[in-house]
Amino acid sequence: MAQPRGQMRNRILDVALELFNEQGYDKTSLREIAERLGVTKAALYYHFKSKSDILLELHLRLHELGRGALDEIDRVGAEKDALNAWPALIDRFVDDLLANRDLFLLHQRNQAAFHEIVDDERHQAENEDIEERFRHVMANPAIPLADRVRMTCSIGAVMVALMGADALFGDEPTERIAELVRSTVHELFPGK
Amino acid sequence: MAQPRGQMRNRILDVALELFNEQGYDKTSLREIAERLGVTKAALYYHFKSKSDILLELHLRLHELGRGALDEIDRVGAEKDALNAWPALIDRFVDDLLANRDLFLLHQRNQAAFHEIVDDERHQAENEDIEERFRHVMANPAIPLADRVRMTCSIGAVMVALMGADALFGDEPTERIAELVRSTVHELFPGK
DNA sequence: GTCTATATTTCGATAGAC
DNA sequence: GTCTATCGAAATATAGAC
Numbered sequence: 232m233a234q235p236r237g238q239m240r241n242r243i244l245d246v247a248l249e250l251f252n253e254q255g256y257d258k259t260s261l262r263e264i265a266e267r268l269g270v271t272k273a274a275l276y277y278h279f280k281s282k283s284d285i286l287l288e289l290h291l292r293l294h295e296l297g298r299g300a301l302d303e304i305d306r307v308g309a310e311k312d313a314l315n316a317w318p319a320l321i322d323r324f325v326d327d328l329l330a331n332r333d334l335f336l337l338h339q340r341n342q343a344a345f346h347e348i349v350d351d352e353r354h355q356a357e358n359e360d361i362e363e364r365f366r367h368v369m370a371n372p373a374i375p376l377a378d379r380v381r382m383t384c385s386i387g388a389v390m391v392a393l394m395g396a397d398a399l400f401g402d403e404p405t406e407r408i409a410e411l412v413r414s415t416v417h418e419l420f421p422g423k
Numbered sequence: 424m425a426q427p428r429g430q431m432r433n434r435i436l437d438v439a440l441e442l443f444n445e446q447g448y449d450k451t452s453l454r455e456i457a458e459r460l461g462v463t464k465a466a467l468y469y470h471f472k473s474k475s476d477i478l479l480e481l482h483l484r485l486h487e488l489g490r491g492a493l494d495e496i497d498r499v500g501a502e503k504d505a506l507n508a509w510p511a512l513i514d515r516f517v518d519d520l521l522a523n524r525d526l527f528l529l530h531q532r533n534q535a536a537f538h539e540i541v542d543d544e545r546h547q548a549e550n551e552d553i554e555e556r557f558r559h560v561m562a563n564p565a566i567p568l569a570d571r572v573r574m575t576c577s578i579g580a581v582m583v584a585l586m587g588a589d590a591l592f593g594d595e596p597t598e599r600i601a602e603l604v605r606s607t608v609h610e611l612f613p614g615k
Numbered sequence: 616g617t618c619t620a621t622a623t624t625t626c627g628a629t630a631g632a633c
Numbered sequence: 634g635t636c637t638a639t640c641g642a643a644a645t646a647t648a649g650a651c
Contacts, residue, residue, distance in 0.1 A: 239634080255535025257449030260626060273629085274635050282627065340534040343447025369591045376595065380584060380603040383591060387583025388576035399561045399575060403568065411572040418611060431616080452644060465647085466617050474645070 240278045242268060247285045252336050256286060256344040286341075287348045293334050294357050296327050301364045314374045314382070318417045321385055325409055328393055335394060385416045432470045434460060439477045444528050448478060448536040478533075479540045485526050486549050488519050493556045506566045506574070510609045513577055517601055520585055531586060577608045 246267050250259045261282055265272045279285050303323060307316040328335055338345070348354055369379050392412045393405075400408050438459050442451045453474055457464045471477050495515060499508040520527055530537070540546055561571050584604045585597075592600050 255449075255538060257447075258535070258539065261628090262626080270634090271636060272627085273637080276628070277634060280628095342532040342534070343449070344535075346447060347450065366591065376592070376599075377603050377607075379592075380600060381607050383584045383587065384580035384604060384607050387579040387581070389579070390583065391579025392572060392575045395575065399558065400568070400571070407568075408572060411569050412576060415569075415573050415576050415611060419607060453646090454644080462616090463618060464645085465619080468646070469616060472646095 239274075243275060243278055244285065244288060248289055248333055248337060251286070251289075251341060252333060256337075256341040283348050283351075286344060287351055287354055289334065289337060290345060290348065290354065291357075292331070293338055294361060296331060296334075297361045297365075298357075300324060300327065301361065301368075304368055308368075312373065313368050313371065314378050314420070315423050317382055317385065318420050318423050321389060321416050322413055324386070325389055325393065325413055328389065329405065329409060332394070335390070339390070339394060381419050385419055388412065388416055431466075435467060435470055436477065436480060440481055440525055440529060443478070443481075443533060444525060448529075448533040475540050475543075478536060479543055479546055481526065481529060482537060482540065482546065483549075484523075485530055486553060488523060488526075489553045489557075490549075492516065492519065493553065493560075496560055500560075504565065505560050505563065506570050506612070507615050509574055509577065510612050510615050513581060513608050514605055516578070517581055517585065517605055520581065521597065521601060524586070527582070527586060531582070573611050577611055580604065580608055 243264065247259070247264050250264060250267065253259075254263075261272045261275055264285075265275055268274075275285075279288070300320070300323065304313055304316070304320060307313075307319065313320075349358070369383065371379070374382075389412055392415075393409060396403075396405060396408045435456065439451070439456050442455060442459065445451075446455075453464045453467055456477075457467055460466075467477075471480070492512070492515065496505055496508070496512060499505075499511065505512075541550070561575065563571070566574075581604055584607075585601065588595075588597060588600045
């Protein structure tokens with residue numbers, strides 16, 4: 232059952248993401264992950280040095296998305312400013328979220344669990360950098376506080392509406408809801 | 424050290440809420456709760472039959488808020504409809520959230536943990552009732568889908584902006600942020 | 616209502632064979 | 634790269650004295 236190259240590593244991450252979202256990170260044991268994969272617990276330790284290391288790896292995928300979004304803010308914000316660019320940035324956020332719903336769900340539903348990887352070296356530098364960059368955008372005194380609140384509100388609007396969409400608007404196609412969310416949020420930035 | 428009547432029960436709930444928000448529900452042991460109270464683990468079992476029972480009791484406080492809000496929707500929605508009443512309902516939600524931030528934080532940061540109390544009898548009836556009532560509001564075909572999405576967005580806007588306010592707008596007084604959130608969300612319902 | 620002491624379970628993690 | 638076997642730690646929960 233030896234796997235060619237990095238195959239198994241990704242299979243583990245996929246199954247872990249599945250189970251973490253079904254049961255929660257803390258309620259999911261390595262035994263369960265191994266069982267669903269048809270291997271034993273010990274096999275997992277060849278690929279990851281600890282349970283939290285699996286969570287970390289999944290989290291790093293979110294980091295990539297976050298960095299990508301922040302790069303975009305910097306890029307577009309150079310010509311205009313973050314406020315003027317916000318509707319376009321939100322559109323991108325909607326796309327990212329829909330394309331990576333599982334990862335966002337993991338983060339939303341296991342927020343407490345992520346505190347346990349906060350002291351990992353690999354993680355810490357990146358994470359503080361991302362949070363700092365985001366705080367920096369939201370602390371920009373050149374943008375009126377009212378607009379910065381608007382920007383924050385728009386993020387929450389997208390997250391709750393799209394991640395709760397299945398439960399609330401299960402009959403409607405996701406893309407229809409997404410389009411409505413986009414236009415709703417755009418109304419908060421008239422003329423931008 | 425015997426406590427008069429239900430005193431200790433509430434002290435346990437307060438300390439548990441504190442620790443659950445600091446460390447997460449799963450990472451908090453009964454030993455820690457007992458230590459912070461200056462009693463032993465076994466003493467807790469006199470007041471609660473299990474750890475998840477403590478979480479349940481805290482969750483029921485949120486139920487009360489939820490039922491209160493839904494009653495208000497029904498009451499106001501009888502004259503107008505939920506859409507017309509929404510801005511006023513959001514104002515109420517902002518107040519509830521600010522007055523019970525700890526409870527909302529608990530729910531937000533430990534969403535996965537709540538899956539473990541979902542099969543409790545006391546909880547189940549209430550919970551399904553609340554969720555069903557809420558879904559019912561959001562499934563009302565008399566309200567255009569675009570407006571129902573707007574309503575959902577507004578909830579997310581309030582939650583993210585107010586619960587993340589400390590990290591983002593720590594310098595500003597909470598009431599100032601709250602007022603900006605209210606007026607931002609009101610813009611999504613012009614003429615209501 | 617709180618204590619000491621302990622039963623029981625389960626988990627994360629490691630050692631070493633194959 | 635996966636296995637069997639096991640260790641050690643920590644947690645929930647209970648029994649019974651005070």
